[in-house]
Amino acid sequence: MKQKLINLILRRPELLTVVIIVLYYLCIGIVNPQFIAMDTFVRILYNGTMLILVTAGVSAVIITKNIDASIGSLLGLAATFGGSYLNTADPSLLIFIMITVGTGLLGGLFNGIGVAYCGVPSIIMTLGTLALFRGLLALYTGGSWIDTVPEWFLNFSRIPVLGLYYPTWITLILLGVLILFFGRFRWGRYIYATGNSLDGSLLQGIPVKRTVLLAFSLSGVMTGIAALIFTSQIGTIPTQAGVGMEIKAIAAAVIGGISLMGGTGSIVGAALGAVLLETISYSLVFFRVPGYWNSFISGFLLLVIVVANSRIEIYLRNEKEREIDEKVKRRYLQLAEKTL
Amino acid sequence: MDVQNSEIVELRNISKAFGGIPVLKNVTLHLRRGVIHGLVGGNGAGKSTLMKILSGVYNCDKGDMSINGQDVKFKRPSDAHARGIYLVPQEPGLFPYLTIKENVLLGLGSTLKDPVSKIRSIMEALGCDFALDQIGADLTIAKQQQVELIRGLVRECCVIILDEPTSALTSREVEALFEMLRRLKNEKDICFVYITHRLNELFDIVDELTVLQNGAIISQAPINQYTLKKVIQLMVPAGNGNGERANTNAASSGGNEDEGCPKEGSDYILEVNNLSGRGFFNVTLNLRRGEILGVTGVVGSGRTEFAESVAGIRKAFDGTITLEGKKFSPANPQDSIRRGVAYLPEDRHLHGCFLEGTVKENISSSALHRLFKFIIKKKIEVNLAKTYTRALNILTPSHDSPAKYLSGGNQQKMVFGKCLAVQPKILILDEPTRGIDANARKEIYASIQQFARQGVSIILISSDFEEIKNLSHRVFIMFQGRTVNELKKPNITLENITFSSFGYRAGADETETDQPDIEKA
Incomplete structure (x- = not known):
């Protein structure tokens, strides 16, 4: 029974995340029943869109057993390029989207080429671009903020449709597309296989380098789309836009069951992890707790989950080893009897 | 058809x-x-x-x-x-x-x-x-x-x-x-x-x-x-190739080799009794002071697993090891080294040496606990390195050059030196000459024989039957996790080794030794 439960949690870690989210709601609800309301949920999903999108993107990279630490800066850079285009005379929506998402894509491609084709370890590559993109942003703006985003564009994200806001809908649709991609498409499967076993993938003829490049590009594109939403939700783009986003996204992915060892975890789980982090930060606002607790709590949760996970895995491995030992021992006893 | x-x-x-x-x-x-x-x-x-x-x-x-x-x-x-x-x-x-x-x-x-x-x-x-x-x-x-x-x-x-x-x-x-x-x-x-x-x-x-x-x-x-x-x-190997070099070497030290062979009936320094663990089963063998004991078999016969359990790397779950009359059950490699058992692993690059470290650092690495309490004294370390580079003829520009710049043979000699630096009573060598050139091979053979003469007991594990034949005083052969045969001189022949390593007795026709299925994890 205990074994089965542990196995289920290991197989479907997102279930645990759902349980934690529900428990968290209930706990807060006991203290303040006003928290449990449809409105709360709608707001969390609205505030959380950016985090959900970048978490889904970075998950693709983590599943290939790499990491993308550059998304915070890339988000800022994409928003800055897009935002400064919106400040020109008579901007078109299409070109704005192309610039923002295109910046994300290029950034992701750059990371992917560095990791897959130049053999730079992903942590080094993306820490480098984390600084590089932020520097590029500062050089481009000269340190000033972009704060004249047109009113029509700001209104765009504030129109509710069927009870939810536009950004939430976009996020949900994109999540659906990604779930389909990972579940049904060949290249989605390649991403999992590459993280599972690099040697095995090579033996089966999987184009490993292109797979890694794809994962990084996906992360870049999702970051670009998050930058679109950033621009429309916030309206001003400071030079600090997106700072710390990478830590939150990686934490959310891990909390949602994406293994840092690669090869396992689901997009649904990653999105749920993001929702959990967003719920916590919303509840802090709700209770007027100072904002710096936010960062403390997400870091703390990340460590707790990672440590708990590795403990469970070690426990299971030991159990399995013991089982094999027992089996071998029994076999030996039989043999000893036979030879006597 | x-x-x-x-x-x-x-x-x-x-x-x-x-x-x-x-x-x-x-x-x-x-x-x-x-x-x-x-x-x-x-x-x-x-x-x-x-x-x-x-x-x-x-x-x-x-x-x-x-x-x-x-x-x-x-x-x-x-x-x-x-x-x-x-x-x-x-x-x-x-x-x-x-x-x-x-x-x-x-x-x-x-x-x-x-x-x-x-x-x-x-x-x-x-x-x-x-x-x-x-x-x-x-x-x-x-x-x-x-x-x-x-x-x-x-x-x-x-x-x-x-x-x-x-x-x-x-x-x-x-x-x-x-x-x-x-x-x-x-x-x-x-x-x-x-x-x-x-x-x-x-x-x-x-x-x-x-x-x-x-x-x-x-x-x-x-x-x-x-x-x-x-x-x-x-x-059965034809008796040329690698072994020829070992042969000439053995011939050169010819007469005194038999002299070095410990006498029958002298005390055992190591006795292994019915030792079982994952990959090996009921291994029983013994080793005399100053003896070169060959342990061989086909790849996967459990030789390395057995050696690792004596070296404290993996645990045996049954049987006993007696070292110098006292019970010995090492929990980790440190235990083994302290009791005087040194192990030279099969894969030099993976487990044997620190490629980025210098020759000096490599040689002293296993002996640090014996020589120093807290601070590493430079002079002692250099002397140690000098002793073994000279004794084993390790060709290196200096003691401070990184191990990765040495040739494979010299790296192997360096790892050999590292094992000797702990002043072991028992030295377990797992494939000591794999993938190294003929000259280094010859020198390693000479060193093995020399150290045996000085009283170090050596367990030589090798897939190269000629190496086993030419160096060993006695040979144990393993097959599917078990010791199936013990050969003494003059029965140590390539034919006998080959037959035993496939689980049969030489000369006996189709009669097989019992072959248990050992499950490997």
């Missing part, structure tokens, strides 16, 4: 060398449909290399290959898959977190119309009892092997290579596998290449046999032209 037995694969004059050492020399092999082709040979005969060339893992240096009469050149394994050749490795390579269905179909592309029903029909035909949505990590080794077979069959492969498929199976699982192979051979006209160390299996399952030795084919015929004895006889 003629059509059925038509040739599919032809390998012509294949040669391959690794680091200048030839592994295959002009090998020509024909494979035909509906035939199970056995491939046997001693350690390092080149079986695996040949099959890796056929399946696109390695490229050959010389020679060519044709399939169904067409010349082909494989650059990578997927090229070989595309031409219908699939290698089932000794350790199945499933993706642990993907389902069986995903495992089978991955990398297949979209050529199949209804892959799932095809897998199902193959599974039904093979009698597999696992589900398509189980994940790879959940299956036993035997079932993982079936998945590998399914992988090959879904790809409509006509040649499937099985590399020691039975080494991790129980006897019932072996029966099931054979049943499966026979059915596939007859119904689907598939050609199997069957590599094994369990020679009695050959007569159950194989139609044709090729015996490799030293990278060349020395015999090839239908199986009914062989007897077990003949097959083993063919695998």
Whole structure:
């Protein structure tokens, strides 16, 4: 029974995340029943869109057993390029989207080429671009903020449709597309296989380098789309836009069951992890707790989950080893009897 | 039958060398449909290399290959898959977190119309009892092997290579596998290449046999032209090559070598009694002071696992070790080193030395606890390094040059020095001369003999039977995890070693020693 439960949690870690989210709601609800309301949920999903999108993107990279630490800066850079285009005379929506998402894509491609084709370890590559993109942003703006985003564009994200806001809908649709991609498409499967076993993938003829490049590009594109939403939700783009986003996204992915060892975890789980982090930060606002607790709590949760996970895995491995030992021992006893 | 037995694969004059050492020399092999082709040979005969060339893992240096009469050149394994050749490795390579269905179909592309029903029909035909949505990590080794077979069959492969498929199976699982192979051979006209160390299996399952030795084919015929004895006889090393160098060396130290041989009846420094652990079973052997004890067997016979448990790296779960009259059960390598047991591991680069460290640092690394309490005194460390570079003739520009710039042979001598620096009473050498040049080999042989004369007891583990024969005072042979024979001079001959290492007694006809199935994890 205990074994089965542990196995289920290991197989479907997102279930645990759902349980934690529900428990968290209930706990807060006991203290303040006003928290449990449809409105709360709608707001969390609205505030959380950016985090959900970048978490889904970075998950693709983590599943290939790499990491993308550059998304915070890339988000800022994409928003800055897009935002400064919106400040020109008579901007078109299409070109704005192309610039923002295109910046994300290029950034992701750059990371992917560095990791897959130049053999730079992903942590080094993306820490480098984390600084590089932020520097590029500062050089481009000269340190000033972009704060004249047109009113029509700001209104765009504030129109509710069927009870939810536009950004939430976009996020949900994109999540659906990604779930389909990972579940049904060949290249989605390649991403999992590459993280599972690099040697095995090579033996089966999987184009490993292109797979890694794809994962990084996906992360870049999702970051670009998050930058679109950033621009429309916030309206001003400071030079600090997106700072710390990478830590939150990686934490959310891990909390949602994406293994840092690669090869396992689901997009649904990653999105749920993001929702959990967003719920916590919303509840802090709700209770007027100072904002710096936010960062403390997400870091703390990340460590707790990672440590708990590795403990469970070690426990299971030991159990399995013991089982094999027992089996071998029994076999030996039989043999000893036979030879006597 | 003629059509059925038509040739599919032809390998012509294949040669391959690794680091200048030839592994295959002009090998020509024909494979035909509906035939199970056995491939046997001693350690390092080149079986695996040949099959890796056929399946696109390695490229050959010389020679060519044709399939169904067409010349082909494989650059990578997927090229070989595309031409219908699939290698089932000794350790199945499933993706642990993907389902069986995903495992089978991955990398297949979209050529199949209804892959799932095809897998199902193959599974039904093979009698597999696992589900398509189980994940790879959940299956036993035997079932993982079936998945590998399914992988090959879904790809409509006509040649499937099985590399020691039975080494991790129980006897019932072996029966099931054979049943499966026979059915596939007859119904689907598939050609199997069957590599094994369990020679009695050959007569159950194989139609044709090729015996490799030293990278060349020395015999090839239908199986009914062989007897077990003949097959083993063919695998006895010819007595040239590597061993010749060992031979001349032994000859040069000729007379005093016997002198160094400890007397019968003198006390044992190490006694191992019925030691069992994962990979070895009821190992019983003993070692005298100043003796060179050879321990050999085919690859996978449990030699390294046994040595590691004496060195404290893995735990034994049964049996006793007595060291100098006192019970000895090491919990970790530190324990062993403190009690005077040093272990030179099989893989130099992985476990033996710190490539980035200097020669000096490497040599002193295992002896730090003996020489220093907190602070490393430079003078003592340098002296230690000097002592052993001189004693072992390690060629290095200085003690401070990094180990990675040394040649393989000098690296190995350095690791040897590291083991000696702890002043061991017992030195366990696991494949001490693997992959190093002839000169270094000769020097290492001389050092081994010299240290034995100085009273160090040595357990020499090696796949090279000539090395064992020329250096050892006594030899224990392991087969499938057990010590099956003990040879004393003058019975230490290549023939006796070869027979014992395949689990038979030399001279005895078809009578086998009992062969337990040792499950390896």
